[in-house]
Amino acid sequence: MNASAVTALVACALALALAGCNHKVQAAAPVASAPAPTPKQPPAATPAPDLPQQTDATPPPTDSLPVTTTPPPAPPHKPAPKKPSETPAEPVEQPTRPPAPQISPQLSADDQASYERKTSEDMSAAEKNLAQAAGKQLNAGQQDLAEKIRSFLSQSRDASKIGDWARALNLAQKARLLSVELVNSF
Numbered sequence: 001m002n003a004s005a006v007t008a009l010v011a012c013a014l015a016l017a018l019a020g021c022n023h024k025v026q027a028a029a030p031v032a033s034a035p036a037p038t039p040k041q042p043p044a045a046t047p048a049p050d051l052p053q054q055t056d057a058t059p060p061p062t063d064s065l066p067v068t069t070t071p072p073p074a075p076p077h078k079p080a081p082k083k084p085s086e087t088p089a090e091p092v093e094q095p096t097r098p099p100a101p102q103i104s105p106q107l108s109a110d111d112q113a114s115y116e117r118k119t120s121e122d123m124s125a126a127e128k129n130l131a132q133a134a135g136k137q138l139n140a141g142q143q144d145l146a147e148k149i150r151s152f153l154s155q156s157r158d159a160s161k162i163g164d165w166a167r168a169l170n171l172a173q174k175a176r177l178l179s180v181e182l183v184n185s186f
Contacts, residue, residue, distance in 0.1 A: 107165060115165035119156065122172035126153055129179030136186060145182045149175050 107115065130149055138146060152175035159168035 112165055115169050116160070119160060119165065119169045119172045122169070122176040123153060123156060126172065126175035126179040129176075129183045133182055133186075142182060142185055145178055145185070149178045149182065152178070 126149055130146060130153075133142070133146055152171045156168045156171035156175060159165075159171060
């Protein structure tokens with residue numbers, strides 16, 4: 001080979017080495033699972049004189065691309081646990097709200113007397129029917145019914161104490177109707 005041919009080959013080799021490849025390499029998407037362990041190869045009895053000796057910790061170089069597996073389906077998204085926020089040194093006081101006002105119709109004196117009388121009659125009837133059940137063995141349904149009657153009677157008394165006669169009458173009527181149902185269930 002003549003000197004000009006060698007010079008041309010060296011120039012081409014340098015040009016290729018410096019220019020590199022125009023192909024852009026992109027990294028593969030990360031795999032969700034751990035890579036499969038590579039089997040350990042036993043050390044060679046006599047290493048080749050040209051190759052550096054391989055250790056068990058480093059796998060031998062391969063010319064093929066690594067095998068990728070499809071990632072397993074992602075587990076359902078669980079929100080990260082909330083970290084407790086820092087509490088201020090002094091407790092923050094919540095503004096206290098006054099109890100909501102009870103809205104009841106304004107009754108005339110005659111209407112109020114009528115409501116009071118009807119409430120008293122219904123409460124008396126409910127208490128009388130409840131007293132009949134007191135001496136009997138009640139099943140679970142009957143016991144639940146008796147407890148509801150007692151609750152309605154208590155709420156009716158509370159409503160009558162504050163002068164909410166419409167509500168007191170409504171609750172007393174409910175107690176009376178349930179007490180009739182209780183007596184009829186014996």
